[in-house]
């Protein structure tokens with residue numbers, strides 16, 4: 001040690017003691033880091049996007065090449081384990097905390113390590129380095145993934161406290177949904193002054209309904225801290241400094257609706273791509289660079305509900321967004337882009353079955369020259385399924401919302417089948433609808449009108465205890481009803497431990513450490529270390 005110090009002292013006098021100098025930029029460090037998190041985007045969800053791109057007979061992806069294909073041309077691939085301290089499976093809060101801090105977290109924690117200590121997050125390091133910072137999500141800004149990058153809370157459910165944390169961290173650009181958590185309780189009263197003021201400020205583009213349990217108005221505090229507020233796409237396009245954009249009362253629109261409106265120039269709610277492009281434009285003005293996290297957060301929501309058609313549209317929304325980021329970064333040597341997931345959701349996959357086995361047919365090859373017909377033993381799935389998934393016009397959640405809005409006596413199995421068959425290409429029968437609705441709370445079940453020659457079964461028998469999020473698991477049961485026609489299976493209504501992909505692009509030396517089998521704490525630390 002003494003010898004080493006002596007060497008340093010001499011070399012300081014001559015040149016500099018490079019061994020101790022950790023602030024000197026190296027090629028492994030970059031000016032900008034963009035982290036894109038597909039929430040719930042395991043290899044299975046990426047696989048759906050790739051199957052669609054490569055195989056859909058009428059696919060909408062140009063040249064059958066996804067943004068991931070484009071990224072991986074010069075890019076590198078790693079995989080990463082997502083578990084938290086002492087658990088097999090993770091949730092979005094702890095997983096994003098691990099990415100943001102490089103430290104193990106406990107389940108459902110935000111910005112804390114496994115023991116509950118506050119940890120510095122990549123956003124705070126970026127700020128220390130004088131960089132700009134941003135969080136963009138198509139869920140809501142107080143939701144687990146964005147919150148983990150700027151809040152310190154024992155549980156993700158403490159959403160009332162998160163706006164103040166986001167403001168205290170002074171993230172420059174915050175774009176998402178979730179206005180309800182920023183406005184005081186009394187704003188829900190349509191006759192209140194604050195309600196009327198908010199209707200005016202938002203240009204009537206967001207529903208005004210408070211999710212808070214107090215009288216705090218965090219929008220006013222944001223303005224005092226120098227934030228410009230934006231509530232619709234037009235206001236977003238004009239924003240050019242510190243910006244708080246809240247474009248929905250709670251979660252933003254889903255991927256199916258976004259597909260329907262993304263090319264409408266008068267769209268009120270911005271797309272994930274719109275928000276990402278504007279965030280890049282604002283943050284890139286900082287000469288020292290920036291850190292930006294973009295979340296495609298509803299991949300997870302579609303997967304919890306086992307809604308395969310919606311999942312495809314969520315993956316297309318992710319794809320559009322990544323293309324925009326790649327366009328921005330094209331030919332830059334100062335930016336590292338990391339695309340990963342916090343975990344896989346649903347245990348999705350296409351699978352082969354013994355139903356509807358295709359008819360035997362002739363093949364031209366020599367092996368069939370004797371006239372024998374080709375017929376495999378199983379149905380390995382027809383790529384036409386991919387076009388049918390794309391053709392879904394309403395999410396399962398919205399279908400059930402329409403169903404629930406009907407007068408009680410009209411909420412029959414027949415009516416549910418009609419709705420599903422109107423908005424999706426995978427038809428169900430009345431008997432299947434009976435099973436989907438078979439619960440103790442359903443009046444038809446209680447009245448014994450549901451037999452239709454079929455024995456009704458309890459939800460637990462059908463689904464087990466891994467379907468924990470949706471009301472009565474109806475959407476998961478609908479997924480099971482269409483499984484054989486979609487050729488799609490779902491293992492759970494929750495998250496799985498499947499390792500996730502890590503796609504990186506940037507300068508060669510910066511990418512290299514990511515191309516291995518990592519844990520998310522290591523992945524987070526690599527991202528933190530890359531910033532200088």
Ligand code: MG
Nearest residue numbers: 039092145297
């Ligand atoms: Mg999320």
Ligand code: ZN
Nearest residue numbers: 040092300345
């Ligand atoms: Zn989830």
